[in-house]
Amino acid sequence: WLWVRNLRQNRRLPGPFAWPVVGNAMQLGQMPHITFSKLAKKYGNVYQISLGSNKIVVLNGEVAIRQALLKHSTAFAGRPNFGTFQMVSGGKSMVFGSYTRLWKEHRRIAQSTIRAFSTANSHTKKLFEQHVVGEAIDLIKVFLCLGADSCYFEPGHELTVAAANVICALCFGKRYSHDDQEFKTLLGRVDKFGQTVGAGSLVDAMPWLQAFPNPVRSGYLNFKELNDEFFEFVKDKIIQHRQTYDPEVTRDMSDAIIGVIEHGTGTGDGLTKEHVEGTVNDLMGAGQDTISTALHWVLLLLVKYPNIQTKIQELIDKEVGRERLPTIEDKSKLAYLEAFIYETMRFTSFVPITIPHSTTSDVTIEGHYIPKDTVVFVNQWSVNHDELKWKDPHVFEPSRFLNESGIIDRDLTNSVMIFSMGKRRCIGDQIAKLQIFLFTAILLHQCTFEANPADKPSLDCSYGLSLKPTHFVLTAKLRGTFLDLVS
Numbered sequence: 001w002l003w004v005r006n007l008r009q010n011r012r013l014p015g016p017f018a019w020p021v022v023g024n025a026m027q028l029g030q031m032p033h034i035t036f037s038k039l040a041k042k043y044g045n046v047y048q049i050s051l052g053s054n055k056i057v058v059l060n061g062e063v064a065i066r067q068a069l070l071k072h073s074t075a076f077a078g079r080p081n082f083g084t085f086q087m088v089s090g091g092k093s094m095v096f097g098s099y100t101r102l103w104k105e106h107r108r109i110a111q112s113t114i115r116a117f118s119t120a121n122s123h124t125k126k127l128f129e130q131h132v133v134g135e136a137i138d139l140i141k142v143f144l145c146l147g148a149d150s151c152y153f154e155p156g157h158e159l160t161v162a163a164a165n166v167i168c169a170l171c172f173g174k175r176y177s178h179d180d181q182e183f184k185t186l187l188g189r190v191d192k193f194g195q196t197v198g199a200g201s202l203v204d205a206m207p208w209l210q211a212f213p214n215p216v217r218s219g220y221l222n223f224k225e226l227n228d229e230f231f232e233f234v235k236d237k238i239i240q241h242r243q244t245y246d247p248e249v250t251r252d253m254s255d256a257i258i259g260v261i262e263h264g265t266g267t268g269d270g271l272t273k274e275h276v277e278g279t280v281n282d283l284m285g286a287g288q289d290t291i292s293t294a295l296h297w298v299l300l301l302l303v304k305y306p307n308i309q310t311k312i313q314e315l316i317d318k319e320v321g322r323e324r325l326p327t328i329e330d331k332s333k334l335a336y337l338e339a340f341i342y343e344t345m346r347f348t349s350f351v352p353i354t355i356p357h358s359t360t361s362d363v364t365i366e367g368h369y370i371p372k373d374t375v376v377f378v379n380q381w382s383v384n385h386d387e388l389k390w391k392d393p394h395v396f397e398p399s400r401f402l403n404e405s406g407i408i409d410r411d412l413t414n415s416v417m418i419f420s421m422g423k424r425r426c427i428g429d430q431i432a433k434l435q436i437f438l439f440t441a442i443l444l445h446q447c448t449f450e451a452n453p454a455d456k457p458s459l460d461c462s463y464g465l466s467l468k469p470t471h472f473v474l475t476a477k478l479r480g481t482f483l484d485l486v487s
């Protein structure tokens with residue numbers, strides 16, 4: 001048996017030649033997910049690269065990824081033991097934590113807390129909806145101010161505040177004004193987080209780069225600083241919550257998590273006080289940047305494809321009317337809008353590679369042996385751009401998700417891979433989809449967005465855990481008159 005094991009271990013996975021010291025670091029390019037998809041054409045869907053001292057297995061395409069994350073779900077449920085991962089949420093992060101019995105409990109608590117404050121029942125769904133509607137209305141007001149006299153503006157900061165406010169309201173029962181300087185500073189650096197933890201980041205691959213000044217080291221130091229700053233903000237809020245905690249009244253997610261972990265109303269067995277801060281910090285981090293990135297792409301694609309924007313507006317006017325704002329209940333009548341959102345997720349694949357995984361045991365995928373503790377990159381972009389699965393994958397075409405009767409094709413929407421799958425699948429997928437739907441529907445009900453004719457919208461973006469449009473401006477025009485609700 002040992003002999004067979006040794007033989008398997010010595011059989012190197014296919015993959016490009018790795019240079020000494022740096023491995024394949026210099027070959028990743030600006031968009032590693034696209035490089036990985038190209039390499040898959042040459043080496044197959046499961047291959048190996050090296051980044052510094054780390055051997056990494058890259059998984060591409062639906063079949064290999066499903067086999068790994070669903071069929072061998074436990075074997076692929078780990079996270080690498082990276083220094084930067086230990087820095088997040090004071091070392092008590094669920095998102096970046098390794099797969100243990102305690103972690104399972106941690107994830108269960110985080111998951112049921114999200115549900116309890118969103119989709120658990122019609123009452124919680126309505127309360128959740130009210131938060132989003134409030135933020136969408138505020139966003140419209142700010143956009144209309146910024147876009148007055150056909151001024152063009154960058155919507156980035158406002159989208160970040162709107163998204164952060166929804167998760168802040170859920171976590172702390174508190175929101176911030178769009179011109180709150182402290183909040184602005186706090187959020188201003190958050191997008192740098194994803195550049196450090198995104199697949200292909202060199203910070204953990206080549207620790208020796210921290211010994212002398214270079215861009216990787218400054219990235220590392222900035223990462224530490226921004227994590228500490230964000231975590232301090234969260235800890236401060238949790239301290240306030242502890243001081244005013246009342247077991248009879250659960251005001252928000254922080255209270256709920258304090259209740260389960262510290263007051264034993266659930267089974268927070270083995271989780272400590274520090275896990276409370278860790279969990280809330282995780283939810284704030286995971287729930288804010290992703291949604292604001294999604295909204296960035298939504299607006300960019302709406303101004304890039306004005307005909308699609310008009311088509312969605314006509315549909316909303318027909319199904320919802322001009323007398324009230326769209327609600328979650330309207331979703332089933334707005335199939336083309338839902339198709340637009342799925343196409344935005346597929347086409348941009350704005351979380352192109354999941355957070356890095358690692359193997360928790362030896363495992364074999366498509367005949368390739370992968371030892372325990374191997375770092376694994378899961379290339380979601382490759383699934384969404386597979387030419388065998390999607391007709392013209394590089395074309396933005398929302399109607400691809402509708403059948404001849406205009407009904408959403410659920411098999412196809414389920415094939416879009418942006419929330420990952422298996423034991424590490426995103427636990428915010430439902431609230432994410434609801435938020436993107438509501439924000440988009442309400443914004444388009446009230447406003448028309450236009451690109452600057454002198455500055456054509458470009459799909460250029462920066463790479464990290466999420467892909468962010470690098471530069472784009474637009475203007476917002478009110479459609480008709482403000483609803484009483486909005487004024």
Ligand code: HEM
Nearest residue numbers: 095286287290294351354355418419420424426427428432
């Ligand atoms: C993890 C996508 C919104 C909470 C993830 C992962 C992806 C993802 C790709 C990594 C999965 C893996 O490593 O295999 C997205 C996208 C979002 C979104 C595209 C928005 C459009 C949210 C929201 C929340 C959330 C709103 C909660 C407030 C989490 C958590 C994890 C996670 C807690 C860690 C799961 C784990 O490690 O077990 N998400 N996410 N996400 N997401 Fe999301």
